[in-house]
Amino acid sequence: MNVKDNILVLDYGSQYTQLIARRVRELKVHSEILPWDAPVETILSRHPKGIILSGGPASATAPGAPTIDGRLLDGSVPVLGICYGMQLLAHVLGGKVRKGASAEYGASVVRVTAAGNPLLRGLPATFQAWMSHWDEVAAVPTGFSVHAESESGAPAAFSGRDGKVLALQFHPEVVHTEGGLDVLRNFLFDVCRCEESWNLSGWVDQMTSEIAAKVGGDRVVCGLSGGVDSTVAAVLTSRAVGDRLECIFVNNGLLRKDEARSVLDLYREKLKLKVHYVDASQTFLSRLEGVVEPERKRKIIGETFVRVFEAKAAEIGGAQWLLQGTLYPDVIESGFKGKGASVIKTHHNVGGLPDDIAFGLLEPLRDLFKDEVRAIGALMDVPGAILGRHPFPGPGLAVRCLGEVSPGRLDVLREADAIFAEEIVAAGLYDRMWQAFCVLLPVRTVGVMGDVRTYAEAVVLRAVHSQDGMTADWVRLSPELLDRVSRRICNEVEGVNRVVLDVTSKPPATIEWE
Ligand SMILES: Nc1ncnc2c1ncn2[C@@H]1O[C@H](COP(=O)(O)OP(=O)(O)OP(=O)(O)O)[C@@H](O)[C@H]1O
Ligand SMILES: O=c1[nH]c(=O)c2[nH+]cn([C@@H]3O[C@H](COP(=O)(O)O)[C@@H](O)[C@H]3O)c2[nH]1
Ligand SMILES: NC(=O)CC[C@H](N)C(=O)O
Numbered sequence: 001m002n003v004k005d006n007i008l009v010l011d012y013g014s015q016y017t018q019l020i021a022r023r024v025r026e027l028k029v030h031s032e033i034l035p036w037d038a039p040v041e042t043i044l045s046r047h048p049k050g051i052i053l054s055g056g057p058a059s060a061t062a063p064g065a066p067t068i069d070g071r072l073l074d075g076s077v078p079v080l081g082i083c084y085g086m087q088l089l090a091h092v093l094g095g096k097v098r099k100g101a102s103a104e105y106g107a108s109v110v111r112v113t114a115a116g117n118p119l120l121r122g123l124p125a126t127f128q129a130w131m132s133h134w135d136e137v138a139a140v141p142t143g144f145s146v147h148a149e150s151e152s153g154a155p156a157a158f159s160g161r162d163g164k165v166l167a168l169q170f171h172p173e174v175v176h177t178e179g180g181l182d183v184l185r186n187f188l189f190d191v192c193r194c195e196e197s198w199n200l201s202g203w204v205d206q207m208t209s210e211i212a213a214k215v216g217g218d219r220v221v222c223g224l225s226g227g228v229d230s231t232v233a234a235v236l237t238s239r240a241v242g243d244r245l246e247c248i249f250v251n252n253g254l255l256r257k258d259e260a261r262s263v264l265d266l267y268r269e270k271l272k273l274k275v276h277y278v279d280a281s282q283t284f285l286s287r288l289e290g291v292v293e294p295e296r297k298r299k300i301i302g303e304t305f306v307r308v309f310e311a312k313a314a315e316i317g318g319a320q321w322l323l324q325g326t327l328y329p330d331v332i333e334s335g336f337k338g339k340g341a342s343v344i345k346t347h348h349n350v351g352g353l354p355d356d357i358a359f360g361l362l363e364p365l366r367d368l369f370k371d372e373v374r375a376i377g378a379l380m381d382v383p384g385a386i387l388g389r390h391p392f393p394g395p396g397l398a399v400r401c402l403g404e405v406s407p408g409r410l411d412v413l414r415e416a417d418a419i420f421a422e423e424i425v426a427a428g429l430y431d432r433m434w435q436a437f438c439v440l441l442p443v444r445t446v447g448v449m450g451d452v453r454t455y456a457e458a459v460v461l462r463a464v465h466s467q468d469g470m471t472a473d474w475v476r477l478s479p480e481l482l483d484r485v486s487r488r489i490c491n492e493v494e495g496v497n498r499v500v501l502d503v504t505s506k507p508p509a510t511i512e513w514e
């Protein structure tokens with residue numbers, strides 16, 4: 001692959017670190033992530049044209065907080081600090097950081113207060129930006145200038161050292177920040193003087209050879225779910241290992257209405273992969289009996305998946321590798337990177353894996369985001385019917401059936417979910433959103449149906465726009481559609497007498513409820 005220029009992202013534990021790297025790739029520049037405490041020599045040996053400091057959960061002024069070596073701040077390589085990165089720059093260069101009067105999470109308005117910041121070139125005088133912080137910069141270092149402020153009046157952008165050290169309190173890497181990509185473009189091409197020299201088809205060729213080299217003559221089993229990620233991973237891997245790849249589709253009893261059959265039909269018709277079907281629903285459901293704690297559900301499901309893969313692999317002649325369609329958001333939310341990231345939720349395929357797993361793991365998409373995976377799938381001619389599907393988590397309906405996961409409650413959820421999905425498709429909205437689904441609450445409320453008092457559970461409608469699952473906003477569905485869905489669910493699904501709408505973005509909520 002032709003990698004000319006390199007942008008280094010130093011990871012301070014942000015949920016968005018990989019997103020920064022991914023945006024840089026989107027702008028056709030190679031980018032690499034190193035932990036914040038990588039030695040300066042290592043950092044400089046990568047010849048970065050620029051360095052980006054990510055956000056992070058720590059407070060820059062706290063004892064032992066992640067820091068930066070002053071040698072990186074002499075202006076010879078441009079440095080951009082984002083959120084924690086900004087607070088850190090302010091702190092180590094002699095400014096002042098303190099806890100703000102209140103936090104800013106989600107959408108916020110940034111006002112440009114002075115010209116001269118190369119990052120803000122071309123942006124309007126006020127714009128909506130995504131924030132996720134509590135600390136703020138109270139004073140910038142001597143010799144630095146503030147160019148924008150947030151609603152609270154705190155600095156939202158400052159720079160100094162001849163425009164070579166720059167800082168932003170908001171997150172230009174998230175899609176909900178207006179002009180965010182322009183900000184990063186300005187950094188890469190104006191400040192760092194990079195040239196476009198990276199693309200996805202180069203990635204496919206390189207990854208195919210890496211998989212071939214790693215697997216050698218071994219055999220691979222793939223957990224295939226019908227979703228985008230595992231399908232793309234399987235198609236990519238089959239290019240590298242041919243018929244030494246066997247796919248296993250597991251019915252875990254937590255699939256949506258008619259999903260097992262429709263997924264199998266789809267694979268048979270559209271793709272030439274060897275797919276084995278395992279119905280393990282009894283095993284999953286009996287292990288989940290009585291479990292209500294979200295993280296326990298996820299861990300039980302993660303382990304059970306692996307045991308099912310092991311048993312099936314043994315039955316079909318053994319395999320040394322387990323291929324999974326793990327993406328970067330699964331990894332970061334599971335807190336897997338160590339280096340200071342919080343555990344948000346244990347994705348079954350990452351943090352939920354048991355320690356004594358009988359396979360080596362093959363996860364070629366581990367550094368990527370869904371929209372990149374869709375683009376790679378399209379490059380490899382994966383059918384649009386698969387690439388366009390909404391994501392569906394491996395733990396499935398278990399994390400949407402809050403409280404106990406019983407067959408009866410799963411059926412209620414399945415029926416409600418199918419109605420919502422059907423109406424979203426009928427309204428022509430399916431391809432215009434990231435996900436739409438129902439959640440069943442373990443909360444009973446009083447209703448009156450046919451003059452009879454009911455005391456039944458409530459269903460939540462959740463529909464979100466997102467580009468990569470890292471941030472999301474709720475979809476403004478029309479009142480007419482909401483009304484139709486609500487009436488149909490109450491009329492057609494026994495056990496539900498109330499439908500409510502989730503109007504929360506991510507952050508502060510997550511997309512799924514558990
Ligand atoms: N029912 C299943 N059978 C076999 N493997 C599964 C199943 N569900 C999930 N997996 C495995 O877990 C991985 C992670 O699941 P995840 O839902 O993130 O990805 P996906 O299903 O491939 O794509 P999507 O996000 O579009 O649903 C999958 O890529 C796959 O390897
Ligand atoms: O394979 C998966 N295993 C999981 O354990 C899991 N949990 C959440 N998701 C999906 O990831 C995206 C982000 O979800 P959250 O905002 O709920 O964390 C959303 O698209 C979720 O549907 C999962 N996918
Ligand atoms: N997202 C971030 O980088 C947050 C930085 C810091 N922990 C704060 O709360 O302000």
Ligand SMILES: [Mg+2]
Nearest residue numbers: 227392393394
């Ligand atoms: Mg899935």
